[in-house]
Amino acid sequence: MGNFSRDTFDRLKHYVGVRLQQGVPIVDADWNELEDIRRYELQAFLKWFVGNGVPSGNNGFQIQAVAGPNDLSILGGDGTAEGTGRILVEGLDVLNESAMLYTAQPLFNNAALGAQWGADPIPPLTTPAGNRVDTVYIDVFEREVDSTEDAELVNPAIGVETCVRTKREWAVRVVEGSSSVPVPTAGHTFYALARLNRVGGAAVIPAGGITDLRQTILSLSSALAHLSRTDNPHNVTLAQLGAFPAASYEFNNRQMIQVSFTQADAHGALRTTNLGFAPKFVWAVGSLKARLAGADFGTAGSGFADLRVTTLQRCNYSLVFRTSTAPFCRQDTSVTGNFLSFASFSDATVTPNRAIDIGASISSVAGNNLSVQFFRIGPSGTGTNGTVSLTVFNMSLFLYCLG
Numbered sequence: 001m002g003n004f005s006r007d008t009f010d011r012l013k014h015y016v017g018v019r020l021q022q023g024v025p026i027v028d029a030d031w032n033e034l035e036d037i038r039r040y041e042l043q044a045f046l047k048w049f050v051g052n053g054v055p056s057g058n059n060g061f062q063i064q065a066v067a068g069p070n071d072l073s074i075l076g077g078d079g080t081a082e083g084t085g086r087i088l089v090e091g092l093d094v095l096n097e098s099a100m101l102y103t104a105q106p107l108f109n110n111a112a113l114g115a116q117w118g119a120d121p122i123p124p125l126t127t128p129a130g131n132r133v134d135t136v137y138i139d140v141f142e143r144e145v146d147s148t149e150d151a152e153l154v155n156p157a158i159g160v161e162t163c164v165r166t167k168r169e170w171a172v173r174v175v176e177g178s179s180s181v182p183v184p185t186a187g188h189t190f191y192a193l194a195r196l197n198r199v200g201g202a203a204v205i206p207a208g209g210i211t212d213l214r215q216t217i218l219s220l221s222s223a224l225a226h227l228s229r230t231d232n233p234h235n236v237t238l239a240q241l242g243a244f245p246a247a248s249y250e251f252n253n254r255q256m257i258q259v260s261f262t263q264a265d266a267h268g269a270l271r272t273t274n275l276g277f278a279p280k281f282v283w284a285v286g287s288l289k290a291r292l293a294g295a296d297f298g299t300a301g302s303g304f305a306d307l308r309v310t311t312l313q314r315c316n317y318s319l320v321f322r323t324s325t326a327p328f329c330r331q332d333t334s335v336t337g338n339f340l341s342f343a344s345f346s347d348a349t350v351t352p353n354r355a356i357d358i359g360a361s362i363s364s365v366a367g368n369n370l371s372v373q374f375f376r377i378g379p380s381g382t383g384t385n386g387t388v389s390l391t392v393f394n395m396s397l398f399l400y401c402l403g
Contacts, residue, residue: 002144002164005029009036016041047091052191053215060085060096061172063136063194063210069203070125072102072136072210074172088218089140089191094170107171117143118187122171130200135213137181139171140189251402253277261360261374262394269374270363277403279370280307282340282362284315286397290345290356290390292322292329299331301341301397305362313361318343340372341397345390355379356390360397370401 008029018034020026054060062075076096077084085096107114107122114121119141125134147153147161154161172193175182184190195211259271282305289298303315317336320343322329336342342359356378363373378389 002146004032007032009033009040011040043091045091046088046093050088050091051215051218052088052090053218054087056217058086061087061094061138061193061214062212063172065205065207065210066101067204068101068103070127070205072125072172072205074100074102074105076100087138087191087214089138090189092140092168092189094138094140094168096170102172102174105171117141117169119143119169119171122173125174126176127203128176128198128200132177132198132200133179134174134176134196134198135178135181135192136172136174136194136196137190137192139173139184140168140191141170141187142166142168251280253403255401257370257399257401258396259360259372259399260394260396261358261376263392265374265376267374267376270371271374272369272371275368275370275401275403277368279365279401279403281305281402282307282370283400283402284340284397285400286341286395288318288341288343288358288395289393290320290343290347290358291392292320292345292347292354292390293324293349296392297322297329297345299343301343301395303340303342305340307362307365311362311365313338313340315339315341315359320345322347322349324349339375340399341395342375343395345393347390353387354390355387356393358393358395360395370399372397372399 005027006029009032015033015037017037018030020030054062058077059075060077064073064075066073074096075085076098077086079098085098087094102108102122102125105122107117107119109121109124111121119139143166145153145165145167150165153163153165174196179195181190181192192213194213196205197209197211198205199209253276255275255277257273257275259273261269261271284301284303284305286301287298288301289296291297297320299318299320301316301318303313306312314335314337317334317339319332319334320329321331322345339359339361342357344357345355347354356376359375360372361375362370364371376393379387380389
């Protein structure tokens with residue numbers, strides 16, 4: 001192990017550099033803190049602004065099937081420094097120069113090496129008795145290397161090991177019977193690589209039983225290029241977007257119809273029209289009137305109905321009040337749901353007072369047939385202190401139907 005005077009790096013102090021002063025001794029703690037600051041800045045940037053996964057044009061650490069029982073292939077590179085397989089895990093650049101079998105990893109079934117590296121050995125995979133879901137993940141950790149392992153760390157000019165090195169190691173592990181990665185221990189970082197759908201009694205893992213979980217095309221330039229694509233590279237469906245089919249947005253037919261109701265119509269009265277096409281959208285405008293204090297008072301109404309999938313209706317809601325004192329007539333408006341048109345009338349110039357609520361809504365669409373239903377609700381009071389229903393009223397709507 002390296003001989004260090006002390007470890008002074010503290011992430012919470014927010015130091016970004018170490019400045020050497022003249023006339024003072026150079027100590028290992030300052031040098032090592034500078035290196036720790038540099039590494040932490042780079043790792044934090046990659047972790048928070050790039051993320052985990054495989055860069056564009058690289059296929060490092062893809063898990064592939066092999067012919068042997070309870071084994072896997074860990075894809076690597078072409079054996080060169082530039083062509084190595086790589087993956088980013090929590091800001092750590094992890095390298096695999098060439099493909100390796102799961103069972104050929106240095107830590108596989110090797111407790112002695114695990115003790116030397118400070119890592120658990122990799123256990124053999126087991127054949128499941130029944131169907132089982134396993135998760136393949138990479139375990140990334142770092143360890144110290146000195147001249148007992150790498151003789152080149154001894155400076156031949158002076159015959160002394162002046163510095164030790166920190167080496168990044170990895171091990172591909174499998175958690176059996178689980179679809180999630182376990183919680184890493186201190187000094188280790190885990191990242192899911194693949195999911196295995198094991199078949200009971202089958203020792204060989206087929207290619208169809210392996211699902212890749214790695215994030216790919218991990219580069220800023222690739223991400224920007226991906227955002228600018230106008231095709232559908234991920235085959236996203238309309239249902240996944242919550243969108244209607246394309247035909248639902250097309251209005252190839254239109255027709256204007258008029259629907260009227262009066263005090264002669266009962267509550268719930270229907271008007272049904274065959275449009276000659278299946279309507280998808282209706283826009284309604286019209287007038288609603290009632291006789292207040294011997295004269296007709298009216299209000300304009302407007303509303304719409306979206307008839308695709310489930311019917312959605314909204315309209316302006318008018319309230320007309322007739323009083324015996326100035327300003328004699330007052331009107332207010334609001335918005336209400338489930339109606340194409342709606343109004344409330346009130347006459348306070350007579351005793352007992354009179355009132356009525358009238359409206360209309362689309363009640364059903366059956367093929368090419370559009371049905372509009374009348375709504376009327378009046379008070380049922382009696383005597384001089386009650387309120388009774390108005391007796392003269394009507395509404396006339398023009399419906400612009402599209403389909």
